[in-house]
Amino acid sequence: VPSRPSPESLLPVKPVELLVLSMLSAGDRHGYGIRQDIVDHTNGALALEAGNLYRTIRRLEHDGLIDETGRRPAADSDDERRRYYRLTPFGRRVLAAELERLRALVRLGEARRVIAPLTA
């Protein structure tokens, strides 16, 4: 059995990959669904096209961060069947590690007064 690399060895995650992983953390999505989530999250600033998205998916699949959960019809469209993707447990650990890394960076920025600290 090939041993998995540690999540830290995959850091930093590319911005697009981070977005895809984050969207999948909410549950399974098909390709267009991931795109729409990203559009909503970024207020339309980032709208992936198919090639960009599926190449990202290919890389994430290849590294074992996501896998597919089979085909099923999408709720909001015709009865066409689509592949859905989910975060693997390993992918969740990578995502968490990346977010921890970013949190440390945010703390640094706050400490140095680049951004105002969030007062909860």
Next chain:
Amino acid sequence: MTPHRPPPRPRGAVPPSTGERVYRALLRLYPSSFRRRYGDDMMAFYRDRARHAPRTVRARARLWLALAGDVAVNAAAERLAFLVERTRPVPAAGPVSTPREESMSVLIQDVRFALRGMLGRPVFSATILATLALGIGANAAIFIVVNAALLRPLPYSHVEQIVAFVHADPYSQVSEGEFVDYRRGLSAFAGLAAYSTPEATVGAGDESIRAGGARVSSDFFSVLGVVPELGRTFAPDEFLPRSASQVTVISHALWQQQFAGDPRVVGRTVTINGTPVTIIGVMPAGFDFPKVTTGFWTPWRFNPDSLWGRNNHYLRMVGRLAPTATIGAARAQAGTLDARWLKDFPETYGVGKPIVAAITPLGDYVLGASRPYLGALLGAVGFILLIACVNVASLLLVRGEARRKELAIRTALGASRHRVVRQMLTESLLFAIIGSALGIGLAWFGARALVALAPDGLPRLHDVGVDYRVVAFTTAITILTGLLFGLGPAVFGARNDSITALREGGRTSSRGASGVARRVLVVVEVALAVVLLTGAGLLVRSMVKLQAIDLGFSPARVMTMRLTVPPVGYNDTTTDLLFRDVLASVGRVPGVQSVALDGALPISGDDSDWSIMIDGRVIKNIGDSPSAKPEQVTPGYFSTMGIRLVRGRDFAESDRPGAPPVVVINQALANKLWPGVNPIGRTLKMFSDQAPWLTIVGVVGDIRARGFQGAIPETMYFPYAQSAASAYYMPRSMSLVARTALAPADVANAIRAAVHSVQPRMPISEIASMDDVVGQSIAARRFTTVLLVGFAGLALLLAGVGIYGVISYGVSQRTYEIGVRMALGASPGSVLALVMNEGIRMTAVGLVLGLAGAAVVTGFLRSLLVGVGAADAPTFIGVGVVLAAVAVCACAFPARRAIAVSPTEALRND
């Protein structure tokens, strides 16, 4: 593992739309494994995307642009990743190497192999490299120039907020009162400054020169957002009307020329028009606003309580928009203000002459004129590069055919198709990289040569250089060319059916897919050349038409120079005497036939417009009064310049102060004010109570004082000696014009000496023959036309070579067939027809496509055309004839070789 077969479409699904079919075709650009894995998901993605996009044409266009861009980038990236993956060998026992090392070693192998292949065919490789070097070099050279002139941002902070602000004709400039009102009334501006551009005599030490200056209002430097390189700019109190301090800021160029870059120049004194002035600052290099020639800036001390007349429009403005304001808002506010003035100052702005603010981004204002020329050149070199790519691709295709057997053997020995494609692509990219390295070398010299040859009118060429934009552009076109000319041949090469190739023994026919591809390439090449030729043809025709326009005066053998009276010690009377002595002295120079003075030379001189009154007509408002361009001249001016005297007389020496004041007008003014009536003996005067009435004593022919394309200004000429009384003032700076028997340049030095023999301290500037002055006005056009003709010639040559190559190769491949035909009794004529036919057919198709394309593309040239339409029949026919002639020549050589084929030899060789 999911099955790789796409599932059948759901029952009852509608047939795929056109868009789906197009998108599916685009997906074929991805590697097949990627397509198998994600293809139908991407199709579903596309359907969602198309369903959710608005159904407008704009939205559709944007969608497809996004899709095409996405496919282009990602398919290329995925293919590259795939190739790297594919060539990775199966890991075996032994030392494990990382994938990166593996792909590097394959790459090195490929490069080495490609280099060996190049060196093995030196002529072939040299042809390709030369073609590419020319194509890439020409592009990079033009791009370097375009980048320097147009793309590099102007060196001002937040230049997008800065606008130039003047008035539309007939006012074109701004008066003091208007400037004050604008500055107070427009909230869209964070700052608004006015300036005028007087010339002045600048003296440092014993030497004095004529230099361009700018008198600027208080916010000038802060509006532009520039800080001096040395010292400071003006303090607020230095703008006060009563300020005693005389200060100036000088340009980097003046600092270098007159003070040899002395770092202690701040605090030193120069004289400007005789007044001692302290230098307080030096502007950085590259800061040349408002003019390339501006050498110094002085504070403009205007008194808001005693402004000059509102109808004296002599200022221009530059403004910085408020951070939240748009240029539209600024225009709207200015428009409102202008409309109110029309009511508030009816005596100034006549109903027929509304005042209209003209606000443009500073970049457009400074660079607008050169933009279409540089755009045309950039377009033309783009075509050259495409043609070069097509040529190289067709050479590589021919080469690919010749290598079929080699490739077949390599495939048969187990090389994968991808390995073969990769190898050929490596070769193409290597060609592109070496070609572009050579090209950049060419471009370096080319750009320098272009700048040296470029007319002075092109702004911002003083520091042409290579920056990141040039590097990015060249890298991009290198990769693009490599892929463009390499991909086709590589795919054809890999599609090679090894069994057939081996069976044919490497002999090929030109009927195969690659034969068709080569013919298509030649057609494309011909079409591209036709477009370029048509563009060049149209510009040449414009040039010819332009120069055929009668200027109304004869510039040949006229020498001109600007003379300025020394600033101290001359009043109107002594100034007049000085100039009379100068004219007499110059008139005695051998080779000078006649000599005269003129306040503003045609074409290069300033253009002003003065309001006048005419006898017998009552005009209340200056806005309703007629106006004309004033021109102070000495007797003999009209004959020296070759301007026709239509009626009456020229000025005479007797038209002096004290004698009855006289004026000469041109035909345009005569026709406007006295249509159908003889104006001799009528009177006119300046729009001023003190001005005397002037009697019209002559009418002269119109001249194109604003250049070949400019409108003919209505003009009035005053005798210089009377100008102080009759035309407000007597100018202290005049242009000397001398008609010479010899070439003007030969007498220039003698004329200078004659001037200085009268007054050694008189500054002389702008020494040029009138022909050069005229030529300068169309220099940008001539420059562009010459370059474009050169490019078109290059395109024609490349197209000819392309046709020749294909036909020639066809003949060599068909030697056997031709031999058989001849053996069976075919006449040389029929063999000739066989060969020529092919070439003519390709040319004809290319010609038709090219002319159709030209009809579209030349529309972009419309702003540069004079006297010819974009669809100019003579040009199109001429291009057709030239191209047909080249094509016939290109076919004739191979055809002759075909006739010379000896049947016995051809058959024996096989």
